[in-house]
Amino acid sequence: MTANAMPVLRVRDLRVTYYTDAGRVAAVNGVSFDLAPGERLGLVGESGCGKSTLALALMRMIKPPGRIESGSAVVRTAQGEIDLLTLDEAAMRKVRLSVISYIPQGAMNALNPVLRVEQQMLDALQAHMPQMPRREMLARAEAALESVELSRDVLRRYPHELSGGMKQRVCIAIGILLSPRVIIADEPTSALDVVVQRQVMETLRRVQEQLGASLILIGHDMGLMAQVAHRVAVMYAGQFVEISPVHAMFTQPLHPYAQALIQSLPRLENRGVFHGLPGMAPSLLRLPSGCAFHPRCAYVMDACRREAPPTVSTPDGRLVQCYLYAAAKEGESAAMQERASPQPQEGMRA
Template sequence: MSRVLRLENLKAFYVLEAWGEKKVIQAVNNVTLEIPSNEVYGIAGESGCGKSTLLRTLFADIEPPLYVFSGRIHYRVDDHDIDVLSLKSAEKRKLRWTYISYIPQGSMSVFNPVKRIKSTFLDFLEDHVRGKVRENLLSLSVEHLRRVGLPPNVLDVYPHQLSGGMRQRVAIALATLLRPTVILADEPTTALDVVAQRAVLELLREVHHELGNTIVLVTHDMGIHAQITTRMAIMYAGRVVEEGPTKAIFASPLHPYTQYLIQALPHIGEKKPKEGIPGSPPSLLSPPLGCPFHPRCVFAFSLCREKVPSLEEFVPQHKVACFSRQRGECVFEGEKMRRYESKNMDDYRERG
């Protein structure tokens, strides 16, 4: 399996200094992650678990107060690994939008409110495409908009005239204009209602099929992950606690946190009582010693309070960072587990 992005033991912390007091927010804490090519890769987790910061580090957009304390970020460009942190900003700039692009959260604040959409597109193209005249660039945008199913007349309107769903689709069109290999999307649908959300996600999926590229999708909504991602990572308190194929994670979550998260999802047509996870997520200012989930975990034992579990492969392709799982203790019913293992193996054989 080829990969496009790789993080190695990355520690990216926010350092805040106020009145001589130093605060360190451990937003991305020792994350090792490989993002394969040609996948819709999901990153799930609650607000404040560091998932947006992880995406920022993937985009190599590291500016104070965010500092990288250790680790590496690699992009795979033309079969070579590039260590992004060692690049100069001009070189990073060259990779942006052509190799890696970014769809931000609120499309309202992305476009200049006093300029027509057209001028945003032109600004963008004039900066990144050399040796073409204005008319050519404009026809390029029109063609691209048509390809993603948007009427070309959106170029002539102001951002506020578009509905939220349309605006987010235009933002996606802008991010995919130069056919990047990797698209990072940070909660692209949070401000949208369900119908517009579905349209935006379908567009992302179409773009993925057409370009055969990788989309990294950050959202807290497990339903979205189930619908469009093929592989996903679960983050908790700055760490990746589980990583694997989406189907396997939903069929049999390995980490107790993921188990809770999936159990608690309401479904239409089901009224049986469901419980939220007791307690609340830890602060990233002072995460608990040991496994960050241990204060809320029913399976926690002494080792969990002392050491941080590392992310290890538990079944092929499916990794988990949990001591009790690795010791084989936090098992749901044995029957379900056996079924899961045999089923998962079939899935992998299919995928080759």
């Protein structure tokens, strides 16, 4: 899929189920993707589509009644390959933050209100390298704060003495304390105002580039994704329906859901005319048969109702889960291609 042959993170057929009283909820339903070194992958989808569950599963933070059913998530480190999903609790605790780190939405209350920033950063260092002398830890913490453009006196402050943007920066500083290979940022800017949002995002991008880490950026904000991500994955009902390079995703989305998503965005050209998405997001408790998107899809076929579509990879390195392209690939039904894609030149070349 990506040009780079050796992905940092290789996720295969990841499945997470929540066992609720109302039944089993397949929140992540067979997700596979690769993450290249230094790559920024944007992950979009409506609320409840499984974005955050996917992030939690990679951190192994799924709590009962949720359970990781199957799959693998292999991180390549200097010490070798680690399958996150098979590590025991203690080993996973060591891996968190040092190999794969999670940056929460920090503007709210991701920071402990009764501890100074300093203590919260030292806690993290202490947990991973207890032998490190305190002075060195402090130096590390200061350096991390500096790299997110905060002064060192933030160390002595309590979270309530910081602004929302500063708190988010502290969360980023904590996230990069141990130079992880993969950073997952779960809507890191959604509680900030637009100006601060942009600045914080710039900082996140810069430190990620400096570290050479890969970034999974979860969010709703398509504009932000367009600015930051190399590739964008669109998630629907627990599955990746399309992964495409950012430019292709915004100009020629393949999957009908991705198309609808992009069309719903305001543009300069079609001022005042927005196309909403018809229908409602499906309940994960009772998914439609076949392709989960078929009840809302304009191009629905019989096959879509019967069986889930295969994942098709296009020659230009895009992945899409839809019969339209499965058929196209086999060179069948030219009429359907005609009907299927508003941008027939892309993805239909086979």
